[in-house]
Amino acid sequence: MAAPESGATLESVALAAGVSRQTVSNVLNAPERVAPQTRQRVEEAIQALRYRPNRSARSLRTRMSNLLGYCVQPAAAGNLNPVLDRFVHAVTEAAAEHGFHVLLFTAPAGAAGLDRYAELLAQRAVDGFVLADTVVADPRPGWLTEQGVPFVAFGRSWSGPDRGLWVDVDGAAGMTEAVEHLHALGHRRIAFIGWPEGSGVGDDRVAGYTAACLRLDLDPWIVRAEGGPGTGRELAGRLLDAAEPPTALVCVSDESAYGALRALADRGLRPGEDVAVIGFDDTPAARLPGVDLTSLSQPIEQIGREVVQMLLGLLGVVELPPGPEHRLLRPALAVRASTRPAGPDPAAPTEAR
Amino acid sequence: MAAPESGATLESVALAAGVSRQTVSNVLNAPERVAPQTRQRVEEAIQALRYRPNRSARSLRTRMSNLLGYCVQPAAAGNLNPVLDRFVHAVTEAAAEHGFHVLLFTAPAGAAGLDRYAELLAQRAVDGFVLADTVVADPRPGWLTEQGVPFVAFGRSWSGPDRGLWVDVDGAAGMTEAVEHLHALGHRRIAFIGWPEGSGVGDDRVAGYTAACLRLDLDPWIVRAEGGPGTGRELAGRLLDAAEPPTALVCVSDESAYGALRALADRGLRPGEDVAVIGFDDTPAARLPGVDLTSLSQPIEQIGREVVQMLLGLLGVVELPPGPEHRLLRPALAVRASTRPAGPDPAAPTEAR
DNA sequence: ACGGTGCTTTTGATCGTTCAAAGTGGGATC
DNA sequence: GATCCCACTTTGAACGATCAAAAGCACCGT
CATH class of the missing domain: 1.10.260 (434 Repressor (Amino-terminal Domain))
Known part of the structure; x- marks a missing residue:
C-alpha cells in the first residue's frame, strides 16, 4: 500500500x-x-x-511555537491534588482547538524556578505560560509581567497588587453557599475545619464561612490543623467531643472532610443523620457509594477553557474577550447523603429536626 | 539594568x-x-x-524536536488515577536531564485516537511517544511499531505478541508478596476483591494472588465487582457476612480497599485487629493518620526514568541500555496498621485469632 | 492604444541553526 | 624548500516554512 x-x-x-x-x-x-x-x-x-x-519551520519563520508552557510541580509527598489533573487535561483540550499544545516542564518552587521559565523563553520554546497553584508571595506573576511575557494564572496573586490575568474559583462564595445550605436544613451550630492561617486559598474559604455566619446570626466556630493538612480526623474528633458539639462540619477540603467522616465513624455517628459534613473539591472519592460526601465542585473544565482563551487572546490568536482582567467562578454545591438524612425515600428533601 | x-x-x-x-x-x-x-x-x-x-531553528536543521509526546486521556468520571500524575512528573524530570520536554496532547481512546499521533508525527512535532494506560487490545503499540515510530510504554501490550519496548509493574509478584505477608501473620482465610475479568492489570494481580494461595495451600477466594470499580464496600460486606468470613482482604486497588475499610467500620470491625486489609497503589490517602492502609507501592519514579532512558536510547540520544526489551519492576509492600494489630508493641507480629 | 484596477499567482529573501566541505597556518617530514 | 598532516576555523548550502513585494492577467474606461 x-x-x-x-x-x-x-x-x-x-x-x-x-x-x-x-x-x-x-x-x-x-x-x-x-x-x-x-x-x-x-x-x-x-x-x-x-x-x-512542518512545525519547526513554521515556528522559525513566524516566531511562534504554538506551545504553552505548564510547570508540573514536584509532587510533594501526601499532596493529593486531583484538581490539577483535570485542569491540565482541560487546558490541553482547549489549546488543541486552536492548534496549540502544552509543553510540560519542571521547576523548583519559588524564585529559584524562574530560571527554567527564562530558559524556555530564550529558546523561544513556548509562546506563553499557564500558571497553576499560585501561592502567597508567588514571584512568577510579577516577574513574568516585568518581562512582558504572556501568561494567565489559575489562581489569584494572593499578595500585593494583581499582576497579569487570572481565573479563579470563588471559594468564599462556595463556603457561604455551604453554610446557607446547612442553615436551611435547620443547622445552627456549624463549625469550620480549616488549614493554618496564611494560605491564600484557605483564608479565602474561611472568610466566606465567617461572612455567612455573621449574616445568618450564627457564631463562627473555627478550628485549624496545626500540623499541616490531613488531620481532619483529630480536629473533628475534638469538636464532636465538646460539651455542645456542632451539628454540622464545613471542611476546607475533601481531604479534611474524609478525616471528619472517620471521626464520626469512630463515635458511631452517622453522616447526614447525626452530623452533616461538607467538603471542598468534589474529588472522585466523594461520590463513591458509601462515602456520598456533599462537596463544592470547582468548574475546572471551564477554568481551563477560559485560561486558554485569555492566553490565546494575549497572543493575538483569538480576539481577547472583553471584560475584566480576571474572572471569578462560583463552585457548585453537589448535595449528597452527608448533608441529607438517609431514609426510605432518598429523593425527598427532609427538614432537619 | x-x-x-x-x-x-x-x-x-x-x-x-x-x-x-x-x-x-x-x-x-x-x-x-x-x-x-x-x-x-x-x-x-x-x-x-x-x-x-533557538529551538525551532535547531529542530528544523537536525530534524529532531526534542519533544516526547504524551497523551492525556480524557479524565473519565470517577476515574481517580493518582499514579499517572506522578508518572508524568517523573517523565518530565527525566527528560529534562537530556534537554527534552514533554508535549501533551489529547486523543480519543482506541483506534480513533491514532490520527492525533499521526498528525504530530507528520508535523514532526515530536520525536517519539511515551504511552501510558495501555489496555487489552490497545491498537497503539502495534500501529506505532508498523510506522517505525520510537515509543516506550508504561504497561505491557496485554494481548497478542509484545510490540515495542515497555516497562511495567509486576502486579502478580506484588500480590504474591501480600499473601505471603498475611500468611506469615497467621492468616489462613484470605479473600481477594478484584475487578471484572478482562482487564490486563486486574487479571495480572489476581493471578499473583492465586499462585500464592496454591503454593501456600490456601483456598483461593475471589470476588469481583460486577458494576465496575468502586464497589469494594459491597463486595467486602458480602464476604464479612459469610458464615465463615475471611480474616484478611487483599484488594486489587486502594480504591477497593477504602470501600472494604468502610465495610469493616459498618460492622464495628477494626482493620488490622479484626480483619486485615491490603490495597494496591499506595495512594497518598493510604498513609493519612486514621487510614493507615497497608498497600503495594509502585516505583513510579523509577519507571518514569527507565521509560525515558529507553526512549532516548531508541532516539540515539543516549546509549540504549542493554538487556531485554522490557522491564518488570516489583512493587514494594508498605506495611501499615491495617495488617498490624494495634497495641503497646506494634512491632511484635501477632498470631491470628 | 494606453494606463489603471483588482484579483490571483509567483519570486526572492529570510527566520537561526547545523551539515559538509573547504580554507587557514604552523610544524614535522622527506 | 616543497609536501603533507594536523588542529582549528570559516564558508556556502541546506532544513521548510512565511513575509513582502513584484509580476501576470483580464477587464474597464477614456
Whole structure:
C-alpha cells in the first residue's frame, strides 16, 4: 500500500498540484486569496500526499511555537491534588482547538524556578505560560509581567497588587453557599475545619464561612490543623467531643472532610443523620457509594477553557474577550447523603429536626 | 539594568566573540573541536548575551524536536488515577536531564485516537511517544511499531505478541508478596476483591494472588465487582457476612480497599485487629493518620526514568541500555496498621485469632 | 492604444541553526 | 624548500516554512 511518504513538503505539494509554494501556503493560511478552482486542486494534492506543515519551520519563520508552557510541580509527598489533573487535561483540550499544545516542564518552587521559565523563553520554546497553584508571595506573576511575557494564572496573586490575568474559583462564595445550605436544613451550630492561617486559598474559604455566619446570626466556630493538612480526623474528633458539639462540619477540603467522616465513624455517628459534613473539591472519592460526601465542585473544565482563551487572546490568536482582567467562578454545591438524612425515600428533601 | 536583549543569535554571539557562526555552534555541540582559548572567549560572549539556541531553528536543521509526546486521556468520571500524575512528573524530570520536554496532547481512546499521533508525527512535532494506560487490545503499540515510530510504554501490550519496548509493574509478584505477608501473620482465610475479568492489570494481580494461595495451600477466594470499580464496600460486606468470613482482604486497588475499610467500620470491625486489609497503589490517602492502609507501592519514579532512558536510547540520544526489551519492576509492600494489630508493641507480629 | 484596477499567482529573501566541505597556518617530514 | 598532516576555523548550502513585494492577467474606461 502507498506509504504516507513522510517527506511531503510545501514544495512537493506545489509540484504535484502544478502551482508554487506560496499558493499552497495560502491555501492553508489564507484560503480566500486563492481561486476556488486552484484551491481544490491544491487541497487534493495535500490529501494525496498527507501533507502537514512542518512545525519547526513554521515556528522559525513566524516566531511562534504554538506551545504553552505548564510547570508540573514536584509532587510533594501526601499532596493529593486531583484538581490539577483535570485542569491540565482541560487546558490541553482547549489549546488543541486552536492548534496549540502544552509543553510540560519542571521547576523548583519559588524564585529559584524562574530560571527554567527564562530558559524556555530564550529558546523561544513556548509562546506563553499557564500558571497553576499560585501561592502567597508567588514571584512568577510579577516577574513574568516585568518581562512582558504572556501568561494567565489559575489562581489569584494572593499578595500585593494583581499582576497579569487570572481565573479563579470563588471559594468564599462556595463556603457561604455551604453554610446557607446547612442553615436551611435547620443547622445552627456549624463549625469550620480549616488549614493554618496564611494560605491564600484557605483564608479565602474561611472568610466566606465567617461572612455567612455573621449574616445568618450564627457564631463562627473555627478550628485549624496545626500540623499541616490531613488531620481532619483529630480536629473533628475534638469538636464532636465538646460539651455542645456542632451539628454540622464545613471542611476546607475533601481531604479534611474524609478525616471528619472517620471521626464520626469512630463515635458511631452517622453522616447526614447525626452530623452533616461538607467538603471542598468534589474529588472522585466523594461520590463513591458509601462515602456520598456533599462537596463544592470547582468548574475546572471551564477554568481551563477560559485560561486558554485569555492566553490565546494575549497572543493575538483569538480576539481577547472583553471584560475584566480576571474572572471569578462560583463552585457548585453537589448535595449528597452527608448533608441529607438517609431514609426510605432518598429523593425527598427532609427538614432537619 | 541591562535587559536580556532577547534577540541574541549565533551570529550576534559570533560577532561579539570575533569568530564565526560555526565556531559558536561547535562550542555548544562539539567543544573538543575548539581551541581552549577560543572556547573561553565564546563562552564569555554567550554568558554576556544570555544566548540560548533557538529551538525551532535547531529542530528544523537536525530534524529532531526534542519533544516526547504524551497523551492525556480524557479524565473519565470517577476515574481517580493518582499514579499517572506522578508518572508524568517523573517523565518530565527525566527528560529534562537530556534537554527534552514533554508535549501533551489529547486523543480519543482506541483506534480513533491514532490520527492525533499521526498528525504530530507528520508535523514532526515530536520525536517519539511515551504511552501510558495501555489496555487489552490497545491498537497503539502495534500501529506505532508498523510506522517505525520510537515509543516506550508504561504497561505491557496485554494481548497478542509484545510490540515495542515497555516497562511495567509486576502486579502478580506484588500480590504474591501480600499473601505471603498475611500468611506469615497467621492468616489462613484470605479473600481477594478484584475487578471484572478482562482487564490486563486486574487479571495480572489476581493471578499473583492465586499462585500464592496454591503454593501456600490456601483456598483461593475471589470476588469481583460486577458494576465496575468502586464497589469494594459491597463486595467486602458480602464476604464479612459469610458464615465463615475471611480474616484478611487483599484488594486489587486502594480504591477497593477504602470501600472494604468502610465495610469493616459498618460492622464495628477494626482493620488490622479484626480483619486485615491490603490495597494496591499506595495512594497518598493510604498513609493519612486514621487510614493507615497497608498497600503495594509502585516505583513510579523509577519507571518514569527507565521509560525515558529507553526512549532516548531508541532516539540515539543516549546509549540504549542493554538487556531485554522490557522491564518488570516489583512493587514494594508498605506495611501499615491495617495488617498490624494495634497495641503497646506494634512491632511484635501477632498470631491470628 | 494606453494606463489603471483588482484579483490571483509567483519570486526572492529570510527566520537561526547545523551539515559538509573547504580554507587557514604552523610544524614535522622527506 | 616543497609536501603533507594536523588542529582549528570559516564558508556556502541546506532544513521548510512565511513575509513582502513584484509580476501576470483580464477587464474597464477614456
